[in-house]
Every structure is written in C-alpha cells, then in structure tokens.
Amino acid sequence: MKLKKVEGLKGTISIPGDKSISHRAVMFGSLAKGTTHITNFLSGADCLATIDCFRAMGVRIEQEGTVVTVHGNGLRGLKKPEKQLDVGNSGTTTRLISGILSGQDFEVTLSGDASLNKRPMGRIMKPLSMMGAEIESVNGDGCAPLKITGKPLKAVRYESPVASAQVKSAVLLAGLYADGRTSVTEPALSRNHTELMLKSFGVQVLSEGTTASVMPPKEMTATDIAVPGDISSAAFFIAAGLVTPDSCITLKQVGINPTRNGIIKVCEAMGADLTMSNVKDDNGEPTADITVKTSRLKGTEIGGELIPTLIDEIPVIALMAAFAEGETVIKNAAELKVKESNRIDLTVDNLVKMGADAEATDDGMIIRGGNPLRGATIHCKYDHRIAMTFSVAGINAQGTTVIEDAECVDVSYPNFYEQLQMLAGQ
Numbered sequence: 001m002k003l004k005k006v007e008g009l010k011g012t013i014s015i016p017g018d019k020s021i022s023h024r025a026v027m028f029g030s031l032a033k034g035t036t037h038i039t040n041f042l043s044g045a046d047c048l049a050t051i052d053c054f055r056a057m058g059v060r061i062e063q064e065g066t067v068v069t070v071h072g073n074g075l076r077g078l079k080k081p082e083k084q085l086d087v088g089n090s091g092t093t094t095r096l097i098s099g100i101l102s103g104q105d106f107e108v109t110l111s112g113d114a115s116l117n118k119r120p121m122g123r124i125m126k127p128l129s130m131m132g133a134e135i136e137s138v139n140g141d142g143c144a145p146l147k148i149t150g151k152p153l154k155a156v157r158y159e160s161p162v163a164s165a166q167v168k169s170a171v172l173l174a175g176l177y178a179d180g181r182t183s184v185t186e187p188a189l190s191r192n193h194t195e196l197m198l199k200s201f202g203v204q205v206l207s208e209g210t211t212a213s214v215m216p217p218k219e220m221t222a223t224d225i226a227v228p229g230d231i232s233s234a235a236f237f238i239a240a241g242l243v244t245p246d247s248c249i250t251l252k253q254v255g256i257n258p259t260r261n262g263i264i265k266v267c268e269a270m271g272a273d274l275t276m277s278n279v280k281d282d283n284g285e286p287t288a289d290i291t292v293k294t295s296r297l298k299g300t301e302i303g304g305e306l307i308p309t310l311i312d313e314i315p316v317i318a319l320m321a322a323f324a325e326g327e328t329v330i331k332n333a334a335e336l337k338v339k340e341s342n343r344i345d346l347t348v349d350n351l352v353k354m355g356a357d358a359e360a361t362d363d364g365m366i367i368r369g370g371n372p373l374r375g376a377t378i379h380c381k382y383d384h385r386i387a388m389t390f391s392v393a394g395i396n397a398q399g400t401t402v403i404e405d406a407e408c409v410d411v412s413y414p415n416f417y418e419q420l421q422m423l424a425g426q
C-alpha cells in the first residue's frame, strides 16, 4: 500500500464491530441453548477464525456479512474436532477457547500462524492446570501449538500477575465447568466484556473492583447481541482526524465501555477537539458518536491503570504524540512486547525511520513531538495495528510511505483503506 499527503479528512463513517465482543458473542452463543443472533459482527480474519473453530466442534453458525446466527449446542454439547483447531493470528481466540476446552471431555490441539505461535501461553497454562486441565505446549516453549485435554475442573481463586482480559476470560470460561465459584483478581481492571456478556447469557457473575467471579451454570441461555463499533479501530480515525490539517470526522456508534475508553481520556489530556453525542447504554456496553477536528495537541503522561484501557491503541497514540508539542511518556506498558509483534520496538523504529524523535524504554516509550515526518517503507511484521498506525502517518508525511504486508489490516479492520480513501475524498 502506498500513501501520500492528503488535503484533509471529512465525512462520517460507521466503525466495524468490536473484535473482543464479536469473538465472545460467537463463543458464548455456541455454548448456550437456543439461537443467538449477532448484528454488526466484525467480519475480520480473527473473528472468522473463532467461527471456524466452533463450526469444527459441531456448532451450526450462519454468517452473512455482519449478521451471524449461532445455533448453540448447550454447555456440554461441543464435539471433538476432526483436526487441530486453527486459531490464525488471534490471541483472543487462543486464550479464551483454551478455557472452554479445559472443561470438555475430549483432547484437542490448537495452533496458529507464525506470530501467534510465538506469543506466551504460560499465562493461561498455569491457572488452567491449577483447575485440573491437562494443557501442554507441544514444542515445550510455552507457546502454541497447545494440546489440551479437558478434565472435570476445580474452582480456583486466581491472582493474575498481569492485567489481561484474555487471561481473566480463560479462567472464568473454564469456571463455567468448575465445581464451585471461580474468581480472578488482576492488578488493574482489564476490559470486562466477558463479565457483561456472560450475564446476558444468564450466568451469575460478580464484579468487585479488580476481582471477577463466576458460578458454574446448568445451562446458558441464548440471547441477541448488537455489537458496538470497535473503539480500537475508531482510534486510527480519531488520530487521523486530530493530526491531519483541515479535518472533521464523525465516527458512528463507537463502544465507549469505561474499561476501553482510555484513548478518549488521553485525547482530553492532549487538548484534542473531540466531542461525543448520541450516547446510548446497551447492557453496560455504551456507545457514542465521536466527532474529531484538527487540533493542536500537547504531550502527556500515560501509565498505571489507564494502560489496560487503551492497550491496543498505544501505537497510534504514540503517533499522535509525534505531532504534539512537547514530550509524551508512556510507561507500565511492557505487555506491548508480547502482542502480534513487539509493539514498543516496532512503533519506535518506524517513527524514527519517518523522522520522529522517539525512544523505547523497558516498559514503554518517550516521544518528543514536533518533527515533520517524511515518507518511508514500513515493515509491520504482519501486525495490523502497526500497518494502520503508519498509514495514518503516511497521509501526513512528506513524500511517499509504503506499508508492506498492508493486507494484514484484514485481521481487525477489512475496510480500513476504503474508509480512509472515502474520507480523503479520493
């Protein structure tokens, strides 16, 4: 993909469905009794991998674009798949499904692409083993492929060393099959979509501070899920609207769940012209239309409990910082090193390549804003968030920017480039 400076971004777009919520809707719908109708489903590669995994375990799932119908098999109705499950590039699929597979009465192996098979799985293997599951890293490196043999599970109270919704969810989902109340405490609150959606499926869930617990139900009951727009996808256009001269963009029906809205707080701290309207609350998953206009941004500090609420947005926030006046310090974000790529190093390397003043630290980065950016060839190591971040950089840089492997945006935002062109009037 080649990008050049644009004249300004103008218009209104609908942001595709939230990736985290789309995964969970398919998973919980598969385990429920009855039919779950999902609208505004994210038809990106990661969520399609989740659909394929549950189809391979005997669940009938119909998909027509963003409308998905899941004919649930009930809590104990999954079948042993004929082959190993392919989780593609998706950490969420891998870790959440591992929790579910821990409670089944069959053995299964799951494996993903080269990037996925390098990501740490010890963080779920430990608590799931404590619950009694047999879970083995086939190559002995703590990564996928994972061989999981489901067992009758013991309830646990798990103290997670990381604020991770994937770890929390893996344990809570195994807890659906346990012999009592299972709880997870995390160092800071991560996204709570699992807790909210399990409740909609009739499961008893309790959330108190940074502890969530679940009681094993007899069955889960199908429900309808309207997926909000993904704030992690909206982030690219929030940033683009703020840093591109002569821009005004409205993003419709974006999810603003408080465990996900850190980018909005950062925008406020940076002095961004961002307004929200048409705020609606749907079972704890509120949405709003977000309007952004070109703004003079100023540097800020980002760390602590804010980090889990904006974890996937950090690369594009770092780009905003490169356009801001003064210094931005991002800390407590070491988790970025174990995403689809090492997002600290890859963000900083590509920013520097484009002429920005940025440096990596042990757990984050420091960006001194204000240097004009110049076009460059961007290696994104097949990481969708890096590809989109540097596309936003490319439309604001002197010369041409080439994004290699740009098709990886399909993982979370298949129509990203179409919407970008539309807003640029091209």
Ligand SMILES: O=C(O)C1=C[C@@H](OP(=O)(O)O)[C@@H](O)[C@H](O)C1
Pocket: 019, 020, 021, 091, 092, 163, 164, 165, 166, 167, 169, 190, 191, 311, 312, 335
């Ligand atoms: O639970 C989820 O849907 C996700 C949780 C986050 O990962 P961690 O739990 O590893 O922080 C996030 O980065 C990922 O994109 C989606």
Ligand SMILES: C=C(OP(=O)(O)O)C(=O)O
Pocket: 046, 089, 090, 091, 092, 093, 312, 339, 340, 385, 412
């Ligand atoms: C980290 C991400 O996803 P996952 O962990 O599901 O691969 C992401 O989408 O940025």
